[in-house]
Amino acid sequence: MDNIYFLMIIALAILAIADLVVGVSNDAVNFLNSALGSKAISFRTIMIVASLGIACGAVFSSGLMEVARKGIFVPEQFMFSEIMIIFMAVMITDILLLDFFNTLGMPTSTTVSIVFELLGAAVAMALIKIGIAGGSFSEVVDYINTSKATEIILGILLSVVVAFSVGALVQYVSRLLLSFNFEKKSKWAGAVFGGFALAAITYFIFIKGLKGTDYYVIIKPMIEGKTALIIAVSFIIWTLLSYVVVSIFKKNIYKLIIGVGTFALALAFAGNDLVNFIGVPIAAYQSYEAWSVSGVPATEFAMGVLGNKVPTPTSFLLIAGLIMVLTLWFSSKAKKVVKTSIDLSSQSDTKERFDPNYLSRNLVRMTMMIAKYTATVIPNSIQEKIDNRFTKPVIKLPKGEEHELPAFDLVRAAVNLMVASVLISIATSMKLPLSTTYVTFMVAMGTSLADRAWGSESAVYRVAGVLNVIGGWFFTAFCAFVAAGTVAYLIHLGGSAMIAVLLFLAILLLVRNYISHNKKSREVKAEDSLNKAESQSIHGVIEESADNISKALKRVSKINQITIHGLIDQDLDALKKAKKTVVKLEHEIDELQNDIFYFIKELDDSYLGASKFYIDVIGSIQDVAQSSSLIANISHKHVNNNHKALKKKQGEELLFISDKLANLCNEIRKIFDARSFNEIVPSIIEEKQDLLTYVQESIQKQVERTRYEESSPKNTTLYFKILLETKDLIKANMNILNLYFEENKNISVRKEITD
Structure with missing residues (x-):
């Protein structure tokens, strides 16, 4: 034992x-x-x-x-x-x-x-x-x-x-x-501040601080009862040394204080x-x-x-x-x-x-x-x-x-280090x-x-x-x-x-x-993280924001698929993951919005048109994220509250819509990755319209089911909300594409006028 x-x-x-x-x-x-x-x-x-x-x-x-x-x-x-x-x-x-x-x-x-x-x-x-x-x-x-x-x-x-x-x-x-212009002050001002700070730091750390240790007995006879004298002499010595450092060696006394204080x-x-x-x-x-x-x-x-x-x-x-x-x-x-x-x-x-x-x-x-x-x-x-x-x-x-x-x-x-050192050392000396x-x-x-x-x-x-x-x-x-x-x-x-x-x-x-x-x-440096715009021309903003659009659509498509599969399978963990992922995307978009002020301030006068375009781009990305967020949140809430699962027909319809939406997002991403904004591909317009039509038909089918078959009001409410937000999500995707198409067309017109 x-x-x-x-x-x-x-x-x-x-x-x-x-x-x-x-x-x-x-x-x-x-x-x-x-x-x-x-x-x-x-x-x-x-x-x-x-x-x-x-x-x-x-x-x-x-x-x-x-x-x-x-x-x-x-x-x-x-x-x-x-x-x-x-x-x-x-x-x-x-x-x-x-x-x-x-x-x-x-x-x-x-x-x-x-x-x-x-x-x-x-x-x-x-x-x-x-x-x-x-x-x-x-x-x-x-x-x-x-x-x-x-x-x-x-x-x-x-x-x-x-x-x-x-x-x-x-x-x-x-x-x-x-003041904040301390570097322009007289040399004696910096020297006095340095003398005060360094005297406080060295006394309390190297002398007063030792009082809490066994080493104090060695120096006790030399400092006992002489506190005021030691502080005064230390202040004078450090002030003189600080003045020498500032005036002769041309060094920044504040950096020395920070080094000693650290x-x-x-x-x-x-x-x-x-x-x-x-x-x-x-x-x-x-x-x-x-x-x-x-x-x-x-x-x-x-x-x-x-x-x-x-x-x-x-x-x-x-x-x-x-x-x-x-x-x-x-x-x-x-x-x-x-x-x-x-x-x-x-x-x-x-x-x-x-x-x-x-x-x-x-x-x-x-x-x-x-x-x-x-x-x-x-x-x-x-x-x-x-x-x-x-x-x-x-x-x-x-x-x-x-x-x-x-x-x-x-x-x-310097003040942070000086004050903290003094307070901590006093406590240390008192054990x-x-x-x-x-x-x-x-x-x-x-x-x-x-x-x-x-x-x-x-x-x-x-x-x-x-x-x-x-x-x-x-x-x-x-x-x-x-x-x-x-x-x-x-x-x-x-x-x-x-x-x-x-x-x-x-x-x-x-x-x-x-x-x-x-x-x-x-995850902080994830491949699909959104980046703030740094260019100051409309061409640069288009290039940079196009990457953000592509990344956002990729993430939204994945979030939507995880959400729909999680809802159908009653998989709460998957829905939690979708909800957490969309929150991260929204935070990144919020950061882009918070940066708009600085982006506009940095623009040259000749490129002010880039600011409106950039604001519209971020707003469009936010519309997409908000629709995706609402779908993820209501789906998670439904399953978390143990409400009835979707019926088989509803699940099949949502899976079909989810797959078609993923394909649409993928096609739009290809355009953004290739920067081919000269014309909107007819097949994408047709695909978008077909998908909207199918969503509308699903809404009508659910209306009929509600009248004759459906017995769960929570289920019906959820299904309608998902379909309506999906419509908004599809339209928001197309709005983004139209935004770039129109801006690219305007650039071509301005170029022709200039030429």
């Missing part, structure tokens, strides 16, 4: 490696979003700097490992066998929970997950012990370190408000002083968050060492040893740091999570991932009312000066040239496992708000996104507590067999999520 605990240690070591991978994939957003969003330095340089920061931070994180041993529960209240159940439940739950959020691309908190998992598993085990002993529920508080747990949880929640508020305040003041934040992340990934396995290993030499049965060995300060082996920290660095370089999920944060804080228009909701709309409306009232109080002269500081520079480019602007400028990126995700994300959102990145065009989407992320954090806490408690109870009931089952399920889910993520990543 004793061998089971050795096997559990091995399993926990493997789980620790997996947890490092999924954890870093989620937390990379903490230290990469500012550098990547500002495009201050190259991606390779950013990754090298962040990797060095992680490696150093991992070595400095030993002091925080105590949180996993005694920060949440009272170790002496549990026996070794019970502690191992708690630790195993925590690690299994943690991996699955973090990987779930990574797959969604949502930044969540590894700190919150580990804290509430430890709390949930410990409470579950305490309740089991109390139940066996016949005690009362109130005795749970004897097993939980309520004061420390409350301190940690309140600190995490408070960090959300503090990070957002401080980030907004510092960014607002920085923008007032530097290193510092990566160091703070590793120093603060490594406990979330390996703290539990290391605590389990140290528990196993203490128990194995005791000679006491596992069910009788009290774990008071965990209450003592035990240093973490440096070799473990170095291995963990190496795994974190490798994950940072190779994880595609890390890039997905980072993108969410950058998009929400972008200064320019971007594809909004989140839909507005009731709360976001009302928050934005209330904020606008407050801003409107404030504007009446502040004198106009002062308001104008403030507005001038927030006026963004306009970058004019020659027609045909593109410039990918950063999500935000160097000042905001509080503060959520670095909460801090960095909320700082970024606060600076975005203060920098007026959330305008009337994007505010409801961005606020909805922030609310979704924050809601996900509370969901994390609830799920972590319940899931870890449930897993601990299952392991208590099933023992080693249950552990094996749970580990097997965890592996299956991880593999499934990995395959699903790769599949979705490939």
